[in-house]
Amino acid sequence: MESFEQLNLSKALSNAMGDLGYEKPTPIQEQAFPVILSGKNVVGISQTGTGKTLAYMLPILQAWKFSKERHPTVLIMVPTRELVIQVVEQVESFAKYQSTRVAGVYGGTNINTQALEIADGMDILVGTPGRLYDLVLARAVSLRSIKKLVIDEVDVMLDLGFRFQLTNIFELLPERRQNIMFSATMTEDVDELIKDFFYDPVHISTAVSGTRLENISQSMYAVPNFYTKANLLAHLLANNVDFSKVVVFMPSKKAADRLFERFQETFASEMGIIHSNKSQNNRIQAIERFNDGSNRILIATDVIARGLDLDKVTHVINFDTPPFPENYMHRIGRTGRAKEKGNSILFYTPKEEPARQAIEALMDYQIPERPMPEEVEQSEELTPEEQPRLPDHLEPHRVLDADLSGPAFHEKSAKNQKVNLGSAHKRKMKQKFKKPKTRGDKRQNRKKR
Ligand code: AMP
Secondary structure: OOOHHHHOOOHHHHHHHHHHOOOOOOHHHHHHHHHHHOOOOEEEEOOOOOOHHHHHHHHHHHHOOOOOOOOOOEEEEOOOHHHHHHHHHHHHHHOOOOOOOEEEEOOOOOHHHHHHHOOOOOOEEEEOHHHHHHHHHOOOOOOOOOOEEEEOOHHHHHHOOOHHHHHHHHOOOOOOOEEEEEEOOOOHHHHHHHHHHOOOOEEEEOOOOOOHHHHEEEEEEEOOOHHHHHHHHHHHHOOOOOOOOEEEEEOOHHHHHHHHHHOHHHHHHHEEEEOOOOOHHHHHHHHHHHHOOOOOEEEEEHHHHOOOOOOOEOEEEEOOOOOOHHHHHHHHOOEOOOOOOEEEEEEEOHHHHHHHHHHHHHHOOOOOEOOOOOOOOOOOOOOOOOOOOOOHHHOOOOOOHHHOOOOOOOOOOHHHHOOOHHHHHHHHHHHHOOOOOOHHHHHHHHHHO
C-alpha cells in the first residue's frame, strides 16, 4: 500500500500520522486494519518493530466514538511496566487530535496513587494483568464496559506465568467483546489460550521475507531422539573455528536446562543459557558474555530470545523442529543479518517430520539433508517425555472411572467417560516386549523412588 489514504482514515488520524512522519502503513497494519475494524476476533503474529501497536490502534481509534462513559471501553494488557509506558505514549501520539483519554497502570508502584490517577476515568486503559486485577478489586476501575480487549506480547505474558492473572481478568469482562491478541511467536501455551477463550479468531501474520533467507545456508539432520541430538550437537560444536557464535534453540525451559546440564563437562566454560526462569541478572550476563565473545554458545528458548539483539551469529541450531513454522523463520533470522553469511541447522525426529514439512512448505524450499556423521554415537537413553508410558497399574493417579466402585466425586461428561482400552493395551504390550532397560529408564526410575 502506497499511503494511508487508501485506509480512509479519519481526519484526526491522518493528521496524527502526518505529524509522526509515517507515510504508509506497514504490512501488518495493512492486514490488520479491515479485520479489526470489522469487529472480528483477531490473532496477529508479529514481532516488535513491525508496527504492531499501530496495527491494532489504528482501527480501534478509527472506530472510536466519543463517550461519556467513565469506565474504559478499550483494555490493552501488556506484560511489563516498560511496555505500559511505551504503549500509553504511542497511543497518545496516535490519538493526538481525538478526545480519547488514555491511562496506564502497572505494578511496583503505590496502588493508591495509581487509583487516584485514574479516578477521573478514561477511554483506553493500558496495564499489566496483576495490577489491573488489584485495581478492579479495590473498585478503582470497572471493566464492565470493555468492548475491545487487546493482549499484546501474549507469548511473553504466558512465558512469565501470567495465565492465571489473564483468566481472572477474562472473568470480569463482558462476554460480548472483541478480542485482539498479538504475539511474536506462536507457542503451545498461546495456542491453548486461544482455543480456550477466543471464539473463531481470524489469524493474520506478517509475510515471511524471502530476501533475508538468501544469506542463510540451511541444512538438516534426521535424528532419532534428544540425547542423540545432543551427541550430534557436541560433534558439530567441537569445530570451534566455524562454529564460533552459536545460538541453540530449545523447545522448552526444561529441555534447555537438560541440555545445559548434559554439556556441563564438555562446554561449561564457553556456554550460556537464557530462558524466563532465569533471573534478570543471569539473563543480562548470558547475553553480554555471548555478545562480547566470552561465550561461544547460547542455549535459548524461543520466547526469551526473540527480543534479543544478537550480533554476528554464525550458526542457529534448531535442536527441535518448532511446531509453528513461523518460529523457525524467527529463529533463523538471528543469523545472516546485515549481509553477513549465516547458517541454520535443523534436527528433526520422526515425530517432528510433519512440522519439518510445514516449514519447508512455508518457505517453498527443501532444506538440504545431511547424513549423520559416523562418529556420532546413537543414544538409547530417553528423556522422561520420550519414555513409553507406564502401564496403568503403575500410574495410580490415573484412576479410570470404570475402575471406581461407587459414583465418581464429580460426574464427567459422557465423552470423557470413554476409556480407550486399545491404547492402554498397546502400552502394556509395549512395556512387556520392551528392549532391555536403557540408561534413561534407570535414571527415571531412580528419580521416582
Ligand atoms: P512496534 O512494532 O509497535 O513496536 O513499532 C515499531 C516502531 O515503528 C515504532 O517506533 C513506531 O513508532 C514505528 N512505526 C509504526 N508504524 C509505522 C509506520 N506506518 N511508518 C513508520 N514507522 C512506523
